[in-house]
Amino acid sequence: MTGGRGGLAQRPRSSKRLLVAAVLAVAVWGTLLAVESSGQSSGLKDRPVAAHRDVAKPNRAAEPKADGPIPFNCTPPDCRPPSPGGGDGPALVVNDVCVAEGNSGTRSLNFRVSRVVSQVGTAKVDFATHAGTASSPSDYTFKHGTLTFTPGQASKTVAVAVHGDTTKEPDEAFRLALSNAHGAVLADVSGTGTILDDDSGPVGSCPDRRPAVVVQDACTVEGTGATKEMQFNLVRSGDLSGESSMNFGTRNGTAVAPADYITKFGTFRFQTGQTQKLARIDIVGDSTPEATEQFQFFLFHDVAFRAAKGVATGSILDNDSGPVKRCPSTGGGGTPSLRITDARITEGDSGTSWLRFDITLSHPSTKLVRVHFETVPGTARRTADYGFKQGYFNFQPGQTAKLTRIKIIGDKTREPNEQFTIRMSNASNATIADGTGVGTIINDD
Numbered sequence: 001m002t003g004g005r006g007g008l009a010q011r012p013r014s015s016k017r018l019l020v021a022a023v024l025a026v027a028v029w030g031t032l033l034a035v036e037s038s039g040q041s042s043g044l045k046d047r048p049v050a051a052h053r054d055v056a057k058p059n060r061a062a063e064p065k066a067d068g069p070i071p072f073n074c075t076p077p078d079c080r081p082p083s084p085g086g087g088d089g090p091a092l093v094v095n096d097v098c099v100a101e102g103n104s105g106t107r108s109l110n111f112r113v114s115r116v117v118s119q120v121g122t123a124k125v126d127f128a129t130h131a132g133t134a135s136s137p138s139d140y141t142f143k144h145g146t147l148t149f150t151p152g153q154a155s156k157t158v159a160v161a162v163h164g165d166t167t168k169e170p171d172e173a174f175r176l177a178l179s180n181a182h183g184a185v186l187a188d189v190s191g192t193g194t195i196l197d198d199d200s201g202p203v204g205s206c207p208d209r210r211p212a213v214v215v216q217d218a219c220t221v222e223g224t225g226a227t228k229e230m231q232f233n234l235v236r237s238g239d240l241s242g243e244s245s246m247n248f249g250t251r252n253g254t255a256v257a258p259a260d261y262i263t264k265f266g267t268f269r270f271q272t273g274q275t276q277k278l279a280r281i282d283i284v285g286d287s288t289p290e291a292t293e294q295f296q297f298f299l300f301h302d303v304a305f306r307a308a309k310g311v312a313t314g315s316i317l318d319n320d321s322g323p324v325k326r327c328p329s330t331g332g333g334g335t336p337s338l339r340i341t342d343a344r345i346t347e348g349d350s351g352t353s354w355l356r357f358d359i360t361l362s363h364p365s366t367k368l369v370r371v372h373f374e375t376v377p378g379t380a381r382r383t384a385d386y387g388f389k390q391g392y393f394n395f396q397p398g399q400t401a402k403l404t405r406i407k408i409i410g411d412k413t414r415e416p417n418e419q420f421t422i423r424m425s426n427a428s429n430a431t432i433a434d435g436t437g438v439g440t441i442i443n444d445d
Contacts (some may be wrong), residue, residue, distance in 0.1 A: 276400070372424065
């Protein structure tokens with residue numbers, strides 16, 4: 001291990017170099033092990049949709065995120081970005097957009113189709129609009145065609161005409177779907193266009209219904225002369241009704257590859273209902289007394305998720321200079337912290353459905369973690385709009401994820417969207433970083 005990127009005297013690394021040479025041949029590109037969390041599937045069923053309409057996938061925000069995609073800022077030969085579809089070629093993604101409807105005439109809803117990772121060569125892809133809660137020709141004008149990217153070209157725009165009216169109605173959505181790509185892989189197959197109603201009051205903003213992904217800090221004791229794994233825990237929460245994919249990579253800090261750890265880049269994908277994955281990074285041991293050293297694990301080129309925490313720190317603890325230190329409290333050791341997600345669901349006209357909340361622990365504990373929870377009414381009423389629930393979440397040693405489902409009661413009443421909360425309190429062997437989950441019941445009447 002090294003004490004920094006420069007300025008410090010070089011240390012003997014003979015104990016590492018033979019091992020590094022052998023490991024590098026197979027370890028540059030990484031894979032992730034998917035681990036099942038409790039409740040792989042939400043158990044929810046889609047409501048029936050008329051046969052002539054496609055079902056719109058959950059909206060993902062068109063507005064820029066505060067943290068945004070993690071920039072890829074390391075250069076060959078230290079690292080290189082893989083495409084979401086594998087290899088190093090171009091990959092195509094399409095964003096989600098929204099526009100206020102207007103009272104008459106037409107407005108343009110502009111989708112941006114981008115070529116990421118690489119802009120080498122020529123690429124073509126077909127596109128077409130597909131109805132959801134918005135349909136053509138009443139809400140927008142059907143459009144299809146082919147986009148051609150010339151060498152070096154990074155993006156193209158597809159403009160769809162949206163028709164204004166004075167009818168009070170919920171926000172409506174349709175999809176722009178991509179297909180038949182040549183010269184690139186499809187990293188994202190469709191974007192959602194949301195038409196915001198402006199006849200019922202102030203216009204809202206584009207809804208963000210994408211799941212959130214948090215990559216947790218990690219640490220491990222270095223070892224002597226052999227590699228050992230450091231595990232980064234990735235937790236997805238929120239709307240889990242679809243897939244999410246993203247690229248990952250590592251970059252140097254005070255720990256430097258390949259002397260201290262093995263560089264890794266790759267792609268991982270969360271399947272429908274899946275909440276957790278593990279990223280395994282090889283740490284190189286030695287017998288040199290030194291300080292704790294760190295590197296970064298980061299996410300980039302996200303598809304169908306938002307990076308609530310897209311960069312994590314890996315801490316390598318020295319075991320050659322006395323008693324082994326504990327992992328930093330912000331990472332894989334110390335007192336863990338609890339968080340609960342927000343959740344949304346369409347109400348339905350009758351019967352019941354179930355709204356899922358995910359509860360995560362920042363890192364595994366060696367002790368039983370226990371926290372009380374209870375539903376609290378807001379604009380949504382207990383027993384009339386949702387079912388009351390209370391109890392305890394119990395995390396056994398090593399567990400980091402739990403879920404709970406709240407019963408939602410359908411009706412045919414025209415009303416605003418309604419909300420209630422789940423509140424956590426009285427945690428033992430953990431702190432509460434975010435103890436309130438907001439449940440939103442979306443009116444569909």
